[in-house]
Amino acid sequence: MSKQINVALIGNPNTGKTSVFNALTGLNQKVGNYPGITVDKKEGICKLSRGVKAHILDLPGTYSLNASSLDENVVIELLLNKNDKDYPDVAVIVSDVENLKRNLLLFTQIKDLKIPTILVINMADRMSRKGISLDIELLEDKLNTKIALVSTRKNEGIPNLKALIENYKTLSTEPCLDTSTIDAEYFDSLKQAFPNQDLYKLWVVISQDANFGKMDRNELDFSKFKTKSKSELKRLQQKETIKRYQFINGILKEGQTIDVTKATGLRAQFDRILTHKIWGYVIFFVILLTIFQAIYDWATVPMDFIDSSFASLAEWIKITFPGGGKLTDLIAEGVIAGIGGIVIFIPQIAFLFLFISVLEESGYMSRVVFLMDRVMRRFGLSGKSVVPLISGTACAIPAIMATRNIENWKERLITILVTPFTTCSARLPVYLIIIALVIPEGRFLGLSYQALALMLLYLLGFGMAVLSAYVLDKILKTNRKTFFVIEMPSYKVPLFKNVALTVLEKTKTFVFEAGKIILAISIVLWVLASYGPGKEFNNAPAIVEDMYPELQGEQLENKVAAYKLEHSFIGIVGKAIEPAIRPLGYDWKIGIGIVTSFAAREVFVGTLATIYSVGSALDDDDKTIKNRMANEVHDNGKKVFTLASGISLLLFYAFAMQCMSTLAIVKRETNSWKWPMIQLFGMSLIAYIVALIAFQILN
Amino acid sequence: MRLTIADLKKGERATIVDSSSEDIPLKLLEMGCLPGNVVELLQVAPFHDPMYLNINDSYLAIRKETAALILIDIINE
Numbered sequence: 001m002s003k004q005i006n007v008a009l010i011g012n013p014n015t016g017k018t019s020v021f022n023a024l025t026g027l028n029q030k031v032g033n034y035p036g037i038t039v040d041k042k043e044g045i046c047k048l049s050r051g052v053k054a055h056i057l058d059l060p061g062t063y064s065l066n067a068s069s070l071d072e073n074v075v076i077e078l079l080l081n082k083n084d085k086d087y088p089d090v091a092v093i094v095s096d097v098e099n100l101k102r103n104l105l106l107f108t109q110i111k112d113l114k115i116p117t118i119l120v121i122n123m124a125d126r127m128s129r130k131g132i133s134l135d136i137e138l139l140e141d142k143l144n145t146k147i148a149l150v151s152t153r154k155n156e157g158i159p160n161l162k163a164l165i166e167n168y169k170t171l172s173t174e175p176c177l178d179t180s181t182i183d184a185e186y187f188d189s190l191k192q193a194f195p196n197q198d199l200y201k202l203w204v205v206i207s208q209d210a211n212f213g214k215m216d217r218n219e220l221d222f223s224k225f226k227t228k229s230k231s232e233l234k235r236l237q238q239k240e241t242i243k244r245y246q247f248i249n250g251i252l253k254e255g256q257t258i259d260v261t262k263a264t265g266l267r268a269q270f271d272r273i274l275t276h277k278i279w280g281y282v283i284f285f286v287i288l289l290t291i292f293q294a295i296y297d298w299a300t301v302p303m304d305f306i307d308s309s310f311a312s313l314a315e316w317i318k319i320t321f322p323g324g325g326k327l328t329d330l331i332a333e334g335v336i337a338g339i340g341g342i343v344i345f346i347p348q349i350a351f352l353f354l355f356i357s358v359l360e361e362s363g364y365m366s367r368v369v370f371l372m373d374r375v376m377r378r379f380g381l382s383g384k385s386v387v388p389l390i391s392g393t394a395c396a397i398p399a400i401m402a403t404r405n406i407e408n409w410k411e412r413l414i415t416i417l418v419t420p421f422t423t424c425s426a427r428l429p430v431y432l433i434i435i436a437l438v439i440p441e442g443r444f445l446g447l448s449y450q451a452l453a454l455m456l457l458y459l460l461g462f463g464m465a466v467l468s469a470y471v472l473d474k475i476l477k478t479n480r481k482t483f484f485v486i487e488m489p490s491y492k493v494p495l496f497k498n499v500a501l502t503v504l505e506k507t508k509t510f511v512f513e514a515g516k517i518i519l520a521i522s523i524v525l526w527v528l529a530s531y532g533p534g535k536e537f538n539n540a541p542a543i544v545e546d547m548y549p550e551l552q553g554e555q556l557e558n559k560v561a562a563y564k565l566e567h568s569f570i571g572i573v574g575k576a577i578e579p580a581i582r583p584l585g586y587d588w589k590i591g592i593g594i595v596t597s598f599a600a601r602e603v604f605v606g607t608l609a610t611i612y613s614v615g616s617a618l619d620d621d622d623k624t625i626k627n628r629m630a631n632e633v634h635d636n637g638k639k640v641f642t643l644a645s646g647i648s649l650l651l652f653y654a655f656a657m658q659c660m661s662t663l664a665i666v667k668r669e670t671n672s673w674k675w676p677m678i679q680l681f682g683m684s685l686i687a688y689i690v691a692l693i694a695f696q697i698l699n
Numbered sequence: 700m701r702l703t704i705a706d707l708k709k710g711e712r713a714t715i716v717d718s719s720s721e722d723i724p725l726k727l728l729e730m731g732c733l734p735g736n737v738v739e740l741l742q743v744a745p746f747h748d749p750m751y752l753n754i755n756d757s758y759l760a761i762r763k764e765t766a767a768l769i770l771i772d773i774i775n776e
């Protein structure tokens with residue numbers, strides 16, 4: 001393998017790092033995803049010229065080298081650790097031409113770490129509209145760097161950037177300014193105590209604790225060194241910031257001219273409506289409804305198609321390979337059913353991420369945070385909890401990771417704990433099928449009862465999230481300080497490429513990560529349902545014929561299959577837990593579905609599909625899962641899926657914590673098993689009680 | 700009593716006089732909330748909280764409790 005140039009993309013949030021990353025790497029990218037590796041690690045390969053490649057890392061946005069959140073900490077830890085395999089050969093600082101002043105603060109800090117640095121001034125297409133002109137040569141000279149003026153929107157400046165990266169060895173590593181003058185005496189003593197270390201790096205490490213306190217100091221031993229109190233450190237940091245701004249202002253005075261008379265922008269007009277005290281909320285609500293409509297209405301078309309395609313595929317395999325015996329059965333009943341259960345999610349996941357990424361890209365999401373902060377704070381949440389709660393309607397895992405930019409630990413923890421109540425797309429198939437079974441057709445104000453039922457379930461999820469947040473807010477005690485700052489980016493038309501890549505990446509992640517579990521469980525299930533101990537299972541045909549001598553042909557086959565299932569391994573498990581779930585209105589087959597759902601909810605439908613296809617011979621109008629479920633009856637001949645048992649099941653799935661991946665991610669994000677365990681037991685208990693009450697009342 | 704950002708009315712501009720309170724997050728200072736810089740109140744959410752500001756050409760929203768820590772002089776236009 002030829003040597004790759006390690007490139008790190010660094011910059012303030014919303015300056016276009018990801019856009020530059022996409023422009024450089026195209027589809028040559030991958031995201032380290034859950035479980036295990038850090039989420040934020042987006043890496044890709046960029047071909048620079050013949051035989052020269054660059055390894056590009058898209059880092060989370062940060063305003064400075066002083067971390068105030070986990071996300072920012074990722075960047076700083078990388079830059080301070082020369083031994084990290086991703087330690088950059090060259091840092092590419094992406095800045096927004098509209099706010100160079102603030103973007104350069106981070107730039108000067110990174111220069112002080114003596115890392116070769118390229119400055120990307122992005123969004124060049126907006127310069128004329130904002131009346132900005134730049135003297136690039138002068139800026140390059142004063143900042144000791146090379147500048148690439150880029151517009152990812154217009155696809156300009158990328159070849160120049162590639163050339164600069166390739167020639168990174170010629171970049172100056174001269175710092176921009178001398179920080180030590182903010183307190184010469186103190187910096188002198190630092191230097192004496194650690195003569196072998198880089199002075200600015202020492203200062204960054206030593207001052208981290210003042211704001212964040214997560215820095216790993218193992219390699220440096222500060223115990224002998226008499227450092228300053230937190231407030232003294234902070235005062236020095238303020239001094240440092242002022243000094244940097246003086247330097248930057250001086251440079252920009254010469255290198256940048258802004259003709260205010262030419263500046264136009266729609267920010268003010270849009271804000272007047274979108275953050276309006278009444279209209280702002282109305283619009284937000286309408287957007288939520290639209291998202292909802294998309295998931296329920298538009299997505300069902302491809303979903304129905306997928307559902308029936310997989311059913312026909314399974315049938316086709318059975319017909320085409322009749323002699324395959326057990327193997328054919330495994331493929332048709334285990335594998336195909338399992339894969340179908342995953343693929344069916346794709347339309348919904350894709351729609352949700354489409355909306356979320358468009359809202360984020362356009363700058364609207366920050367307005368939502370602004371509008372909602374005050375309301376959310378009443379419940380112990382933050383305005384920034386809105387994004388995780390909305391993302392939670394796709395999947396709790398990325399949602400929980402999206403809590404990282406909540407500065408206040410208590411608000412963040414509460415958001416993490418309550419997010420799994422929101423209706424994630426894994427619940428959707430369960431909801432959809434049960435609603436279709438038990439909620440009658442008909443319309444109310446133009447909306448179908450079934451759509452309304454689904455809407456109620458969504459509201460219920462949000463309601464429960466907010467309610468439990470309120471309770472947790474009262475219970476939890478912390479003394480960590482709180483603060484809240486959110487940047488309000490300018491409005492932009494989303495870049496198609498960014499949106500498409502986000503949707504693609506999230507969907508892919510979901511399909512592969514969740515898919516592995518679902519597929520594995522489907523196969524295990526099939527095996528457990530197709531084999532059983534003892535003579536009951538093995539002599540099923542003879543026993544059934546004895547019991548029902550009058551049965552013939554297909555009816556007999558069905559009875560045998562059902563009898564076998566009941567005495568298979570999985571049937572025994574289901575029967576064992578039946579007493580506990582009977583009061584909720586479920587039979588042992590649903591019991592099996594619930595047990596397997598504790599790995600992942602979406603397994604439920606697949607499980608029932610597997611169980612029912614094992615439990616009955618296929619005939620024509622019986623082939624979709626829904627029809628099979630509708631025909632299920634108890635021993636006494638009553639239907640299994642009634643309004644009462646259906647509602648009870650819906651409520652159970654609405655509240656129960658049934659997702660191993662979420663538990664794993666909560667463990668990672670909170671760094672303890674305590675919180676995921678509280679979620680698992682607390683939520684499942686709530687689910688059981690609510691489902692019990694519902695069934696007993698309705699029945 | 701000195702005026703703070705929390706006292707600003709929508710559309711008003713002011714010069715920051717002091718932002719050295721312990722409880723002001725460093726991040727805010729780094730975004731340009733420093734003495735001498737100009738701040739303008741652009742929008743407020745219900746109950747005047749949070750407040751949507753333009754500080755030193757950065758657009759950001761902060762909570763009222765933080766805004767009340769930053770001392771200002773109002774610019775009369």
Ligand SMILES: Nc1nc2c(ncn2[C@@H]2O[C@H](COP(=O)(O)OP(=O)(O)O)[C@@H](O)[C@H]2O)c(=O)[nH]1
Nearest residue numbers: 013014015016017018019123151152153361495
């Ligand atoms: N006008 C314009 N907008 C851009 C450009 N590059 C990115 N954007 C937009 O800026 C926003 C933030 O981009 P993104 O790449 O997500 O930034 P990140 O947060 O730094 O990763 C998105 O809405 C992009 O569509 C550009 O060159 N010109």
Ligand SMILES: [Mg+2]
Nearest residue numbers: 017018019061
């Ligand atoms: Mg990004």
